[in-house]
Amino acid sequence: MAEENIQVRLAARPVGLPTEKDWEIRTEPVPQAQDGEFVAEVLYVSLDPAMRGWMNAGRSYIAPVEIGAVMRAGGVARIRESKLAGFEVGDHVYCLTGVQQFFASDGKDVQKVDPNIAPLPTFLGALGMTGLTAYFGILDVGAIKAGETVVVSGAAGAVGSVVGQIARIHDCRVVGSAGGKEKCEYLVDELGFDAAIDYKSEDLGKSLRDCPKGIDVFFDNVGGDTLNTVLPMLRMHGRVVICGAISQYNNTGPVTGPSNYMSLLVSRARMEGFVVFDYAKRYPEAFAAMGGWIADGRLKSQEQIEEGIENFPSVLLKLFEGGNFGKLILRNTAAF
Amino acid sequence: MAEENIQVRLAARPVGLPTEKDWEIRTEPVPQAQDGEFVAEVLYVSLDPAMRGWMNAGRSYIAPVEIGAVMRAGGVARIRESKLAGFEVGDHVYCLTGVQQFFASDGKDVQKVDPNIAPLPTFLGALGMTGLTAYFGILDVGAIKAGETVVVSGAAGAVGSVVGQIARIHDCRVVGSAGGKEKCEYLVDELGFDAAIDYKSEDLGKSLRDCPKGIDVFFDNVGGDTLNTVLPMLRMHGRVVICGAISQYNNTGPVTGPSNYMSLLVSRARMEGFVVFDYAKRYPEAFAAMGGWIADGRLKSQEQIEEGIENFPSVLLKLFEGGNFGKLILRNTAAF
Numbered sequence: 001m002a003e004e005n006i007q008v009r010l011a012a013r014p015v016g017l018p019t020e021k022d023w024e025i026r027t028e029p030v031p032q033a034q035d036g037e038f039v040a041e042v043l044y045v046s047l048d049p050a051m052r053g054w055m056n057a058g059r060s061y062i063a064p065v066e067i068g069a070v071m072r073a074g075g076v077a078r079i080r081e082s083k084l085a086g087f088e089v090g091d092h093v094y095c096l097t098g099v100q101q102f103f104a105s106d107g108k109d110v111q112k113v114d115p116n117i118a119p120l121p122t123f124l125g126a127l128g129m130t131g132l133t134a135y136f137g138i139l140d141v142g143a144i145k146a147g148e149t150v151v152v153s154g155a156a157g158a159v160g161s162v163v164g165q166i167a168r169i170h171d172c173r174v175v176g177s178a179g180g181k182e183k184c185e186y187l188v189d190e191l192g193f194d195a196a197i198d199y200k201s202e203d204l205g206k207s208l209r210d211c212p213k214g215i216d217v218f219f220d221n222v223g224g225d226t227l228n229t230v231l232p233m234l235r236m237h238g239r240v241v242i243c244g245a246i247s248q249y250n251n252t253g254p255v256t257g258p259s260n261y262m263s264l265l266v267s268r269a270r271m272e273g274f275v276v277f278d279y280a281k282r283y284p285e286a287f288a289a290m291g292g293w294i295a296d297g298r299l300k301s302q303e304q305i306e307e308g309i310e311n312f313p314s315v316l317l318k319l320f321e322g323g324n325f326g327k328l329i330l331r332n333t334a335a336f
Numbered sequence: 337m338a339e340e341n342i343q344v345r346l347a348a349r350p351v352g353l354p355t356e357k358d359w360e361i362r363t364e365p366v367p368q369a370q371d372g373e374f375v376a377e378v379l380y381v382s383l384d385p386a387m388r389g390w391m392n393a394g395r396s397y398i399a400p401v402e403i404g405a406v407m408r409a410g411g412v413a414r415i416r417e418s419k420l421a422g423f424e425v426g427d428h429v430y431c432l433t434g435v436q437q438f439f440a441s442d443g444k445d446v447q448k449v450d451p452n453i454a455p456l457p458t459f460l461g462a463l464g465m466t467g468l469t470a471y472f473g474i475l476d477v478g479a480i481k482a483g484e485t486v487v488v489s490g491a492a493g494a495v496g497s498v499v500g501q502i503a504r505i506h507d508c509r510v511v512g513s514a515g516g517k518e519k520c521e522y523l524v525d526e527l528g529f530d531a532a533i534d535y536k537s538e539d540l541g542k543s544l545r546d547c548p549k550g551i552d553v554f555f556d557n558v559g560g561d562t563l564n565t566v567l568p569m570l571r572m573h574g575r576v577v578i579c580g581a582i583s584q585y586n587n588t589g590p591v592t593g594p595s596n597y598m599s600l601l602v603s604r605a606r607m608e609g610f611v612v613f614d615y616a617k618r619y620p621e622a623f624a625a626m627g628g629w630i631a632d633g634r635l636k637s638q639e640q641i642e643e644g645i646e647n648f649p650s651v652l653l654k655l656f657e658g659g660n661f662g663k664l665i666l667r668n669t670a671a672f
Contacts, residue, residue, distance in 0.1 A: 257593030265609030273601030
């Protein structure tokens, strides 16, 4: 039987949570390398909350995925055929592979990765866009200083868990919010957070009052009520890093804006958004730092690996249900 | 008949717009100077949107006015009796006089003003806290650069009108929003704004689309829908200066938070609050610059002077009805 290329394509723009009918699972022939191209087999695909935004029409920091197109995703792949100098059969690469089993590439925006440095999934986690997002977000936008109090929402998620660990490495006091006792215990016991708040069983505002001096930096992945609760607790010259708003991505009505935003005036504070791509020239600096922390055991990369490219539609929903622990990754089971 | 000291005291915390019953007009004896004090007669009192916030209980950038206390206000006064070295009878001073005709002071936080430099009301306008707020807000927090597009809300108000002129002096393209044709014509014809939008008769969002390259800096005095409309129009690395939110000060329900706040991420933009008091050490720099611009005609100070300390409760409401043109000032008619 000829090899096939299972692809997940966007069939419709979702309203609220994506459902099965927003996707088309299609089987196509495996592409052949043309001159100046390679063809690679996808091994792991990164699943990210930001994907929900890519599925919407309209202006954002990146163009929407077109209806009918293969869903955009970062992934790690192994080259199986090459007519492109510098890319050899057997090389491992990171790039926008899309949610599919095979793809052809002209090598643009493709980075080689070395599986001797770290397990391949880690290049989608702490040593991937997730880690870079955490690194530049907390260090450059958050501009943390030793001794400051840092609060992270979505702290057991891919970005949040790395943000908290980087802040600890920089001698900050770190408090994470996450859903459920198990995640909270993991943050404190395994990742070294100073405290964790289970937003499902605790009142976030009340628990944060235990931060005796207030909050210097809030790194927000969640938005909505979480952001609003933290704003009045900022210290003077506090910083709010806007990384995401996962609580709002599947809204069918308007986003909940932070009604406490005038706290920015009271606290002479700022709220700032960023996109990791802007830091591309400094990725080597971040990889070197993060690689060092992983090597000496100060930074742990937690990944949750699910099976089967064709299962993407249902696995993606785990992100919005709090069903993931660290970086959510889909394995192309057929490739192993 | 003995001289009397008419005072306006806070009688109750208002719900929504302040009403007559939130105030007590009281007549007390004129104070006598004790050793180490002077007594001054108030000439002009500054009326500011921020006063509405001072009337509420709860944490803010300044303590609330206590129930029963004389309403806090900045003012210009003339010393009539002094037992304090360095303060002579006839000297003019700026300080927190309160809304009353006479007050005693130990000289703390009192600045002398020279009526030969500018008319006394100007020390409550462009050469007062209003001008300082505009100066540090647009130059330090907004960090404007020549050629940038600056949008100011509440542009015909005390702070907004000065912000726009300072931005023009720094070679920015300046667009103001204000209520009514007369105010808009004034902004363009008299103050040199590049354009003005009458939010009462125009759709702010549609009109702002005429800013061909988007908005680099938004200086916000208004909040609510105005802020929300501008956020998606920010250019890359845009700045939103949070100075006030006059549309929200008299809400009886929650403040309207900006549901478009995730535009900060799309545009890698920041939204930042400030309080002018933090710049106290640099007031001399600002006074020198503003004084120079006034002297050479590039900065106009527009004041609207109303009569009678006892009329404070009704005159204050003009701020929230858009009934003022430039800086709203109350004259202690009895002193002239």
